[in-house]
Amino acid sequence: MTDELAGRIAALMPRAKADLAELVAIPSVADPRQYPPEKCRQAAEWVAAAFGEAGLRDVHLEETPDGSHAVVGHRPPPPGAPTVLLYSHYDVQPPLDDAAWTSPPFELTEREGRWYGRGTADCKGNIVMHLTALRALGDDLPVGIKLVVEGSEEQGTGGLEAYVPPHAGELHADALLVCDTGNASVGVPTATTSLRGLTNVVVTVATLKGDVHSGMFGGPAPDALAALIRVLDTLRDAEGGTRIDGLDSTGGWSGVGYDEQQFRTDAGVLDGVRLTGSGSVADRLWARPAVTVLGIDCPPVVGSAAAVPATARARVSLRVPPGTDPHAAQEALVAHLKTAAPWGVHVEVAPESTGSPFRAATGGPAYAALDKAAQEVYGRPLSFLGQGGSIPLCNVFARTFPESEIILMGVEEPRCLIHAPNESVDPGEIEHMAHVEALFLKHYADSPRP
Template identity: 70%
Template structure:
């Protein structure tokens, strides 16, 4: 494949990519019927199916998964002896959250300061356009020798990834032949920053719990009983404060929080900007940012049940509860980490208050094997597309499907990449994508698929 031809073809397709991303972003495909009608996800699924049909995929269909969502599934045969590559993305998106915090309409693609804003522009509809643009480039340059593409292409674009309900995970386990591949491209991550080609090699797992505290039979007057009477909310605050030390390191009994990261670093100034850390506020944890965010466990308080400030009374609280999210790094078992968190919370209870810890979801961390031929091919494609060597990074989030793929297809190489660099602010208001990332990553994917097929 001629690099200049690929680069020029992708560049010529970018106006179409913008127009189609605008169409797709305009569909509020939030897979939560409490907030948006299911018909919006159905519209997005049909849009995806039609787009990949136009680009040349065959046997396209909607397959209902166990959680009730529809996955777009397709397949097209490549030349004899060519490897099979499964391309993954998802069409569902996070809800916009606080509409007032958006500077542009969340479901309208808006260009501002060189970026394209809108919910799903990066996560993950931008990755869908990356796939489409790469495949269109291959069709235009015709390296398939009579076949539509230089490799056998399988496709799955799911519709409930953001809800975490596991529909596709269960569907893959029940239908392994449908998704079998030599290489699986999970397009739901991205580069360390704009212009830095990066493959994601690790994902943290997760373990959620709800901790409930009860100290009194019921609320009592703070004037009459305050002092000796145990305060359940204060007890909960005491328990939660035991999860970190004074420097912000995670301090859950039995969990190692000292590991280090050996891939691309995460510069402090970049992290502060990406995370929106206020001036004068310290970052948490000892060591480098990449150590803390990719290689070590981290616990977050997701919510607390207690009286709100407005309308609160002069009463000592009889009970309080919090929901916690523990991110588990590769090398640690998520179930064991969850059990360690349960034991820690129970043991940290002061004053003999009654503590109940209820485990919720848990998912294992993931580490990709990077010593196979697909990674060698990918490194060369990224280097050619970006003009610099490929880096490796971790991701603090979880993609449970990767573990299902690894367990179901132990011989497959799993590659995590995409357009979602940190400035995209995925899951937050004002999500955006830099169009150069869609363009460069489409070049990467076109080169990658062509070279896997021997071109």
């Protein structure tokens, strides 16, 4: 069956390319300030039509609380068979710097064996992966299928997160394939099992009633920007690792590692610049808190005056690993920033949103079925990967469906450059991961139920 199924999927790849080209051509950026909202609606309708044609029933659009539209549909299971939810999203990041793209961002372009365009990997490539797997199986679907493809994941406005709990009965499944991640590298089948959580704060430093002339008052008059720099510098140790009082920064990662040179290449680290922190790259990226200064409000260089700044502020982001409560981490960050303030300066810290970390349980029948499928397609066992980013929906799924297995997988890998100019996908990953998904559905149907 594996060889026959592989042949079917290979024969479907020209259609997969055509589908992806049509989807990429729709600039479904979920930000009405930049792109017309009807483009997101157009993408949603394309997705609904495609999955209806692929054999799902009652595929339609549901408006979510943030105004975006989710595509939902289903196909009932054969008697006694489990049900699998397939997830992805059709909204994409904006192109950012159009001039940095080698080819037009909303035009699928093949170059050196890869397909380029915004959304080719994140996440329209995963939509096409789902479609290819379903088409290859045809009427021979051994499990029930539920589908949800959302339209505001990149905007982060939480439409689907709010939609899921009151519609739990419609979306419940034994296993949930959250296809918004991918493999550690091309040819290495991988499930993402760990996601860091997130908390942000805005810290404001005030020293004077107003800016004063640096020639008349500079020296004794406390410089708010200098004070802010002192405060922010205390968030890192001498090696650049995150150091926040009351927060453990010694965690270790036990899954697949991340080669340091590969990380330098993937992250675009300049020659001669050392990586920050200590321990393995995987430790620092997936198992420990990580602080980032996202922005600073202060006088710009161009147009700056000879004045001592009276106020300055910064937005600070803290990623937290599984096992760390994001609210407790936020409290530790706030206390640290206030305690670190020099010279008696006035400090205010305004907390922003928090997001919980996620860790998947990997000992169930769905993971066993996925591992078997991965070995048949790639010739190697399934690897486990962490991700430094957050997917809040995973925690919503975990709370709403505590008995269900959640698997994060997909066609993305480091060379895809998701969210950056020149995003691309390896078409071989679409083909092979569609094969893995199709085999998974067959193996999972045969798995003993708990």
